[in-house]
Amino acid sequence: MKIAVCVKEVPEAGAARRIDPETKRLDRSGEGVLNGFDVNAVEEALRLKESQGESEVVIVSLGPQGALDSLRKALAMGADRALLISDEAAVGSDLVATSRALAAALERESPDLILFGQQSSDSDGAVLWAAVAERLRLPLVSQAAELTVGDGKATVKRQTEFGYDRIEAPLPAVVAVSDAINEPRYPSLKGIMGAKSRPQALLALDEIGLSADHVGEAGSKTEVLALNDPPARGESRRIEDDGTAAQQILDFLVEKKLI
Amino acid sequence: MPTLVFLEHHGGELQKGALGVLAKAASLGEADGVIAGTGVGALAVQARGARKVWVADDASLEAPLPQPRVDVLAKVVAEGAYDTVLFAASVLAADVAAGLAARLDAGLNWDLVDLELRDGTLVGTRPALGDSVNVEVGWKGDPKIALIRSGTFEPATEGGEPEVGNVEVALEDFSTKAKMLEQAHEERSGPSIEDADVVVAGGRGLGGPENFALVEDLAKALGGAVAATRAVVDAGWYPYSAQVGQTGRTVSPKLYVACGISGAIQHKVGMQGANVIVAINKDANAPIFEFSDLGVVGDLHQVVPKLAELVRARKGGG
Secondary structure: OEEEEEEOEEEOOOOOOOEEOOOOEEOOOOOEEEOHHHHHHHHHHHHHHHHHOOOEEEEEEEOOHHHHHHHHHHHHHOOOEEEEEOOHHHOOOOHHHHHHHHHHHHHHHOOOEEEEOOOOOOOOOOOHHHHHHHHHOOOEEEEEEEEEEEOOEEEEEEEEOOEEEEEEEEOOEEEEEOOOOOOOOOOOHHHHHHHOOOOEEEEOHHHHOOOHHHOOOOOOOEEEEEEEOOOOOOOOEEEEOOOOHHHHHHHHHHHOOOO | OOEEEEOOEEOOEEOHHHHHHHHHHHHHOOEEEEEEEOOOHHHHHHOOOOOEEEEEEOHHHOOOOHHHHHHHHHHHHHHHOOOEEEEEOOHHHHHHHHHHHHHHOOOEEEEEOEEEEEOOEEEEEEEEOOOOEEEEEEEOOOOEEEEEOOOOOOOOOOOOOOEEEEOOOOOOOHHHOOEEEEOOOOOOOOOOHHHOOEEEEEOHHHOOHHHHHHHHHHHHHHOOEEEEOHHHHHOOOOOHHHEEOOOOEOOOOOEEEEEOOOOOHHHHHHHOOOOEEEEEEOOOOOHHHHOOOEEEEOOHHHHHHHHHHHHHHHHHHO
16 A cells, blocks of 8 residues: 655744745744654554555655755654655745645555645644645545544544544545544654665656646735734733742732633 | 635534624625535525525535535535635635635635725735734635634624525535545533633643542632543543534633643634633643733642632632
8 A cells, every 4th residue: 555645844843933024934944844743644654554564655745855854754754755846936835836736746656545634833724635635536534533444445533523523435535634643653763864765756846747837926826915913912921839829810810800 | 705605504503603704704795605414404594694595405415524515615606606715614614615725726815813805805814823923815816715713703693584595416426435434423511611701621731530620610610611622532531522622612711711731733723712811730831821811830739729719719708
């Protein structure tokens, strides 16, 4: 079984993230890491590979060349190879453009199963998988808290606002996993050492049948117009309990006329 | 700006969030709604503010799965020449909106907290980078698709009955491949936490299910409802119906007291609309302290019972 996992490199959390007021795009010049939620998807792929046997896990991403460093984490965990669609023209791709690029690369690979993580920590988007599934005309199941594969089907325990659904889809299928699905492994030292020698390919747009018009700002249908300060939430107070915290909370609630 | 609003429904009622988006859309111009499901014709009358409601009623739409709804909406958008399609954010709506965006190669902006028309152009506002900046976003071309953050707009309180039109349902082969084997059925016990003015929530920091007694005690003292994070519901410490977060309820009470909750994004999205947030956690680095109004670094097992006692004394004593 060939399992593709779509991942993204995002700016490191905790580091001061900023939007560049010139380009109105996220400043990605600092350290990048593999999007935390995508690591759950990689882990799930590896578990399936281990239980199914005779499987291949391919990491697919769209990003600048430097993103290969982050993809290597997935290889260090045990993924077999990585494909990075990398082209200057693709900078600033929105959902429409990104899904187009990923779908084109995935089509070449014809995976049996395509996994996504729950959302990206930079744009807080939780929508990409549905757009990719649509472009590939494949069944989609999202918010997977449990996933089993067998007899050519994926069976998912899906988390919704109302409880859990059980949904089944024939392969090939697209499944987006929630971070409740697993605890990802840490790469072993052997894995980290071996990652560099696993195949990592850079794909240019024309290799996946696309041109500059299909991606980046040219290929996007949304735009950022301006950046503003958010409405002030008001001051945020922090106290450490020295035995009087409960009283301080009460005073605060009285002050705010909540009691 | 003829706008179409996706009217999600559950348990025989149109979702409040969707009705809020409909009211907003109606304030900006003509707004129609679309309802997809089985035996849903009777729900159209609930769509206050809609000029017209399209009803796609078919056995194939019984399960709340996204892909058949993409087919329905694509058809309604094309035939009705809508240039804007709005969704109230939910697990289902996100999948439908994004599938529709790919189907129509249309721009999708999500997590919007406001929408306005500036010189006839639609502009959305969304928070970004942990709510530290507000971004104004726009669309290139039509239709313009948007996911509105849950609970942003209030439903209309008045409005006549909308005209109803029926949609002939024709689905793509791939849209019906995913099958619902067993649908979630929520166990509703007690009043809905979504209507509570005060919510006291417990997370993993409680240490064990027995400590929900502390949360319940404080909730009772404050006259509020009890909520729980996904982590503790998954662990079986509290029922699903109390879950607040991305895959649970969204609440916007006057006061939200978070006990032993780290404040991960899936929880945050369910309660960030609260007026006042008080967080108690022994970890000074918990993300919740970034968006709480009063953050208390301390042992909740000490602070919470003491607070409940003080609240009772204050209320009793006057």
